[in-house]
Amino acid sequence: MTQPGPARAPRGRPRSERVRLAVLDATADLLTEGGLPAATIERIAARAGVSKATIYKWWPTRGHVVLDSFFTRTRDTIAVDPDASLADSLTAQLDALSALFRDTPLGRLMRELAAVAQGDADVRDALEKRWLRPRRAVTVRLLREAAERGELRAEIDLEVVADQLWAPIYHRLLFGHAPLRDGLAADLVGQLLTGLLPRR
Amino acid sequence: MTQPGPARAPRGRPRSERVRLAVLDATADLLTEGGLPAATIERIAARAGVSKATIYKWWPTRGHVVLDSFFTRTRDTIAVDPDASLADSLTAQLDALSALFRDTPLGRLMRELAAVAQGDADVRDALEKRWLRPRRAVTVRLLREAAERGELRAEIDLEVVADQLWAPIYHRLLFGHAPLRDGLAADLVGQLLTGLLPRR
Amino acid sequence: MTQPGPARAPRGRPRSERVRLAVLDATADLLTEGGLPAATIERIAARAGVSKATIYKWWPTRGHVVLDSFFTRTRDTIAVDPDASLADSLTAQLDALSALFRDTPLGRLMRELAAVAQGDADVRDALEKRWLRPRRAVTVRLLREAAERGELRAEIDLEVVADQLWAPIYHRLLFGHAPLRDGLAADLVGQLLTGLLPRR
Amino acid sequence: MTQPGPARAPRGRPRSERVRLAVLDATADLLTEGGLPAATIERIAARAGVSKATIYKWWPTRGHVVLDSFFTRTRDTIAVDPDASLADSLTAQLDALSALFRDTPLGRLMRELAAVAQGDADVRDALEKRWLRPRRAVTVRLLREAAERGELRAEIDLEVVADQLWAPIYHRLLFGHAPLRDGLAADLVGQLLTGLLPRR
DNA sequence: TCTTAAACGAGACGGTACGTCTAGTCTTCTA
DNA sequence: TAGAAGACTAGACGTACCGTCTCGTTTAAGA
Structure with missing residues (x-):
């Protein structure tokens, strides 16, 4: 021993x-x-x-x-303001990532890393476990708490929600078909929470 | 000459x-x-x-x-059933892609290609123009027609919508944090159209 | 064919x-x-x-x-003067080699090569077959012809003779205990032909 | 001090x-x-x-x-029988070395050492001083004593004689063109003492 | 007994060369 | 002119030793 x-x-x-x-x-x-x-x-x-x-x-x-x-290079804490609304909390998170990718070398680094990950299972796992998962976990926790307060519909798949919030940012980073513009985070959160259909 | x-x-x-x-x-x-x-x-x-x-x-x-x-290897037509509802049309498209990536070698090919694209601007452009864009264009057209029929709220950014529908599939393919499971397409479409908030 | x-x-x-x-x-x-x-x-x-x-x-x-x-670097022919005496022919050969090792870079090359040969059987074989053997063959032929003319004692081992003529030159080259001096070839030939014992 | x-x-x-x-x-x-x-x-x-x-x-x-x-590994004494004839003494020495190289790992060791010596002057010197020289010294002493007794011709170069006796053994060891066979030592001594020319 | 200094084992480190591999280019002949 | 064959340059790969270094540990003589 x-x-x-x-x-x-x-x-x-x-x-x-x-x-x-x-x-x-x-x-x-x-x-x-x-x-x-x-x-x-x-x-x-x-x-x-x-x-x-x-x-x-x-x-x-x-x-x-x-x-x-x-x-x-990434010692950023995944801080959450406990008093903020659900929408604000989510928007803040997405906005921080979007800005990180757009305004610092980490955007390029993440692209390279994603490329390496396609041919190296170790890297892919590490990226998932040490980067994606903790951020998604915060999102999912916020959503679950909101659901328990009755602020969300019941039949939602929270993992899919996490994808619909985070994936667009990675998608734009990797394929460059549209910019990581200001306000993107707000749009992502707003459209998903409210839905596309008109509310009567 | x-x-x-x-x-x-x-x-x-x-x-x-x-x-x-x-x-x-x-x-x-x-x-x-x-x-x-x-x-x-x-x-x-x-x-x-x-x-x-x-x-x-x-x-x-x-x-x-x-x-x-x-x-x-990809001679798939991007067929749309003109009589289907918006939700069904979108779901059908996403489902086709999800199955293609999950069940055929094209999933692997797309992962390799995405990796190459991060280091080769030519490939990235071609991939965007010849693969992503046409599929997104169909989606955006369907959404715009629905919007013109008054089926959608007005203040929506359709490009962001396209991302919220397509990106999750690529995200799961590339990072493997969650599977391309049956019903994923339906969830993506359903959650986004209806929204997460309870409708009164 | x-x-x-x-x-x-x-x-x-x-x-x-x-x-x-x-x-x-x-x-x-x-x-x-x-x-x-x-x-x-x-x-x-x-x-x-x-x-x-x-x-x-x-x-x-x-x-x-x-x-x-x-x-x-070694395109030297192994020329023999057909009219020379046995002693002169042998001396000329040994002298040429001695001078080659002493006065040209080939001395150093041969030392390096001998070193390599100790750890590389291929090199050792090639060195023996392409360098040592042809020179020894000439020597042995001259000796045999002399023997057939009755100029040599009968019970001689010609391979050993070849060693007693050639080996001292390599030995001095490799171990440096004595120089490749002028007259060495003549001494080698003279002492061996006549013998060390006094002739009555 | x-x-x-x-x-x-x-x-x-x-x-x-x-x-x-x-x-x-x-x-x-x-x-x-x-x-x-x-x-x-x-x-x-x-x-x-x-x-x-x-x-x-x-x-x-x-x-x-x-x-x-x-x-x-080499604690062999360089023993000489004081009562033996010159020929027997020389033959015994050469024979011992030939057997040592042929029958023990020292043959291989000497080959490696000779190789190293070509690229390391220190080693070459040590090998000459501590190995070759003492053995040659015994040979030369025996020859000189014989010469003083009138058993040898006068005009002999004893260093060359030492080479004609010892070098063939190292030559065969290093280049492998002929074996360290039984009787080699006797032939070396016999041919050199008597000479190749017929004695009348 | 305690101190002290060298010997020693372990292993990190900067280098250098190894022999292999792939990317691209170039040269020649053939269809 | 297209194409096959294959020689060639350039340069990264991952490995093996080199010789040096920095530690902590051990050993025996001297205090």
Whole structure:
């Protein structure tokens, strides 16, 4: 049984935190500059001043490096204002993501990551579990609480609702058929809550 | 100067249709078997019994080959039953796409293509113009006609509606967080038309 | 059966002679400058202006490149003057080799090659068959002819004789315990023919 | 200033003899099993249960480790029977070496060592001084004594004689063109002492 | 007994070269 | 002129060792 208290120091030279950060920074920079094809292990190593072997020691594939780089750049809390209305809470969340993708390098990063995920199940899983799921969970919780207060119709599939709110933003990011414009979040929430049919 | 009238036959040996089809078939097969990484130009050429140089002569990048292969395998008409209700028409469309992605190799192909599109603007444009746009156009037309008949509220953004209907299917295909289950299309249409709020 | 007459041209682009020579030259230069450790495939490729893949296509290992480089630099005929005496013929041969090793880069090349041969059976065989054996064969032939003329004692092992003539030169080259001095060849031949014991 | 008398013990933990032997044993084993390429520092360290840094602390290069390993395995005395004839003494020496190379792992070791020596002047020197020279010295001494007794012709170069006796064995070991067969030593000595020319 | 300094094991690290793979281009011959 | 064959450059891949380094641990002599 492992002792509680001060953790037993590992034997050899300790892992250098400097290396970890240099790799993740270099990766994010390269991705921002030239996208996935620019972020080869070779160039990440060169730019970070780190040996290729060291990278391979700590990350199994390039996808994992990109993923890690993405999460390191993303320390945003998923804050919710407890006093806001359901519509306002949802709009605020969607708006934050939309702005993040539109106004910061994370938009590009997410696109690259989505591309990698199509060919790397590990990355796809991690992206789902560590990024999509927590955000959807907040949405679904808000919806469920509203439903319990009787503010929503009963026969709703909340997972589908989450898709109808979040998916359009990713869709526009990935395919570029329409912009992530101001007011998009409000429209998404408004149209879905009220419905398209005229209310009498 | 190009001749008017019946197109002048070009001088030399005409392009071989055999080659075109062999390449597209080989590509689709390889993609189905092993995804994008399996569909290298080298292997496509070998499998098709065609020279690499010939491929490069007719397609600028691998992305274009994959794209062409995708469209060749996709001769589905975007049929609409003129007598169906708005809800039924929309549901039928979404359902067809969902089944296509779930039950045929096109699901995989679309995932690979979406991945390629993130790094190749040409492919992204072609995918948008030749695949997404025509399908969305039908949807938007149906919605506009319904709106003109007074069946929809006035202040709706139809492009956003199109996203709220189509995007969830692509989202689930690409990220795998939830299945393309039976009845998904109906839920998407039903929830959006009626809205989440209770109608009094 | 292959046709005689003009050889049928092979199908694709013909192998570039330029590449072959550039590689062998670069190899010899690097070996001369820094010995075996300097002659990495990477550096040979860079210096020759040739792709690594091309080198690996035509030579299985670095040893073979070095070997080829050695033989390319060595177009010396193994000429024998038919009118010379046995002693003079043998001395001339040994002297030529001794001078070659002492005065040209081939000495260094042979040392490197002998080193490679200890770890690469292919190289060892090639060296034996294409370099040592033909030279020894000439020696043995001369000795046999002399024996048939009654100029040599009968019970001699000619292979051992060949070793006693040639081996000292390689031995001094490889271990450096004594120089390849002028007159060495004459001493080798003289002492062996006459013997060490006083003749009465 | 260094103390006279019993060497002052150094302050810290004394060097572990266990380490030295473990390294040399591991090296010899690896060399025997897979030759030089198998005897990497990494593998020697692993097999010996020793840290790489410790090896580098006591041996400057791999060549030196191999050299040390060779000499550790070689505790053969260079014994000479004072009552034997010159021919018998020489034959006994050559025979012992030939058998050593042919019948024990030292043959392989010497081949690897000779290879290393071509690229490492230190190793070459050590090999010459600590291995070749003492053996040649015995030979030369025997020859000189015989010459002083008038048993040899006067104008002989004894260093060349040593080469004509020893070199053939190394030559056959390194190039493999002929075997280290029984009776080789006797032939070497016999032919050289008597000479090839018929004695009247 | 306690201190102290070197030896030592473990293992991270920056490098360099390995041999393989794919992308594209180029060159030659054939249909 | 289209196309097949295939040589070629360019450059990333992931692996293996190199030799150096930074730790914590062990060992024995000296205080």
